[in-house]
Amino acid sequence: xxxxxxxxxxxxxLGVFIVFFxxxxxxxxxxxxxxxxxxxxxxxxxxxxxxxxxxxxLQIVLILLFVAxxxxxxxxxxxxxxxxxxxFATFGLYLHPFDNLLFFAAWPMLAACLALFLMRDYxxxxxxxxxxxx
Numbered sequence: 001x002x003x004x005x006x007x008x009x010x011x012x013x014l015g016v017f018i019v020f021f022x023x024x025x026x027x028x029x030x031x032x033x034x035x036x037x038x039x040x041x042x043x044x045x046x047x048x049x050x051x052x053x054x055x056x057x058l059q060i061v062l063i064l065l066f067v068a069x070x071x072x073x074x075x076x077x078x079x080x081x082x083x084x085x086x087x088f089a090t091f092g093l094y095l096h097p098f099d100n101l102l103f104f105a106a107w108p109m110l111a112a113c114l115a116l117f118l119m120r121d122y123x124x125x126x127x128x129x130x131x132x133x134x
Contacts, residue, residue, distance in 0.1 A: 001122060009123040012112045016079065017067040019109060024063060027056030041089040069126020076120050080113040 027034040031052040038044040038052075066075040087110050093100040116123065 005119075005122050006124045009116060009119060010125040012116055013067060013069065013123065016083075016109060016112055016116065017063055020059070020063045020066070020079065020083075024056055024059045027052050027059065031056075041086070068128070069123060070128045072120040072123065072126070072128065076113075076117045080110075080117045083110055083113045 031049040034052045034056070035047040035049070038047050062075060062078060065071055066079050083106070087106040090103055090106070093103045097104065
């Protein structure tokens with residue numbers, strides 16, 4: 001295994017965690033904004049604050065397990081699916097790129113999520129048991 005691969009994967013995981021952490025925090029700090037995002041991009045209308053808090057609570061558990069590198073097949077996979085769904089849900093914004101430049105940051109993050117999922121067995125700087133194939 002390349003010497004710096006585990007450290008590189010750790011930094012990818014930390015970077016993805018930071019974004020998900022603030023998306024999660026938004027659900028607690030500004031549940032109306034989070035409900036608006038669910039309504040605009042996912043057609044989930046009229047979500048009350050209590051539902052947003054429940055989603056945020058589940059998400060905080062997920063991202064803490066993810067950043068710790070626990071249950072990698074599941075946590076990395078769910079993170080990948082969540083981020084892929086958010087990237088594709090905003091697809092219409094990519095048709096007007098110069099009005100929505102920040103949304104293009106979703107694509108390299110999606111690549112990072114995919115890389116982490118595909119190389120999860122080499123991501124050994126975790127709190128979980130390491131079963132590196134090499």
